Amino acid sequence: MYFLREALRNFYRHRRINIVAIFVIATGMLLVSGVALAYVNFRNFAAYWGSQVQMVIYLRDDLTAERLEALRVALSQAPETASLAYTSKEQALQQLRVRLGDGADILEGLQANPLPASFTMTIRDEFRRPDLLREAVERYLQLPEIEDIDYGELWLERFHTLVWMLEVSVIGIGGIMGLAVMFIIATTVRLALYSRAEEIEVMRLVGATAGFIRMPFILEGILQGLLGTSLAIGLCYGLFAMLMTWLRPVGELFIDFSLCQFLPPLAMASMLLGGGLLGGLGSLFSLGRPHAAA
């Protein structure tokens, strides 16, 4: 209790330098929040685009109703299947007709329906990898009822590579920024402590232990970290809201804005924890060993 009271008192007494430290921490954490926000939203879009991955399984024309039903049961129980929809030959022709619109006249001369019946399978999250899908396709093609399978192999591979590259970039940039922020925070806390070197020396001379001297400073550092990070999250939210307001009217034609979201509570809690930890550790390392001298 004494340490907390001391930390709060010191925080108030040295409020100018503490405000500077809080703003420096906030600036650094704002960069980290920005990267985290970009990452979270990129993941949302990646998950959405990934959910569009589907497999169209074309069937042979000569299937009996029993064999069709047996295949439907087998496919719906396959591990990759998220959902399965059947399209009959007639439905396929009808869909083509709708798609062709005014050009549907060209279908008038057909003697027989050339389109195959098909199953459209959406894929579960964990199987949306090119290698796993390729393996599943090869397995299905062994079945005599199946004529061909289309699953946008090339698109999927490119999408997967893009996701991987972006994730590596975001983690790399985030890591470098995190280290830079840690360095900036430690330097700021150290500068703040220089102004109180005399105070620390007096404490040593009176016989205070290293822990007794450090504890209020560490708590003060944690407080700086928490306040700086809260400010950063608040600023980041403000910028995000402003950006959404400006971009929505222009960008709604190109992207689905319902996928855009602010940092989830767990990410904010982690950032607050990280900010507090950085402030505390910054103080701890800046203080060094209080009994090393004097």
Place this chain on the structure above:
Amino acid sequence: MGNARFSHIQRGSATHGLMIQMFHVGKSFAAHTPALEDITFRVEAGEFACLTGPSGAGKTTLLRLLYAAEWPDQGHIVVNGRNLTRLSRRRIPEFRRSIGIVFQDFKLLPTKTAFENVAFAQRVLAVPERIIRRRVAEVLTRVGIAHKKAALPQQLSGGEQQRVALARALVNEPTLILADEPTGNLDDVLAQEIMALLYEVNADGTTIFIATHDRKLVASTPGPILTLAHGHLQARQ
């Protein structure tokens, strides 16, 4: 409960009369320029000893050795029953809590009131708040500064600040007080008042070891006088 916490402070009394002993102590800060050379002396418990000599003679260095802010290059130092040459860094806070130190520049915490400055020396011992309040009030009254207990150091005169510093040195009832030029920043009248307080404390049985270059103060010292010059101990009177 409080007495149990302070039990270690009384260790000096277990030394059977010996409070400070330096034995062939040497200290250099640069090669070929020793700050102190072959210093040997002892101060008995209850004495009021005075270390004197011109500025630069090594008084402050000798005092810093006595409160373990410096380590000797040669020799042995025993203070209040502890061999400082063998004292680990981890044990320094405990040692410093067993003695009182007074400085020429007072060394008060600038952001704490007179009361809080004195209380700090008790808080490092984890003394309960109730006892701290009573004990600090007592000691501030004793040094005649109780009416200024809520004042910050910058609101106090030099003499008042030194009284607070003395109260901080006394609050844990040490058996030894080390004072480095305690009247150096005070006029004659205030200096006499501080010295009177130190005599009073000494009369209660606390050993006082004071470093000063003020000849008038040295002349009025009731105990042994050690004279330093160029890092050498010249005489013990």
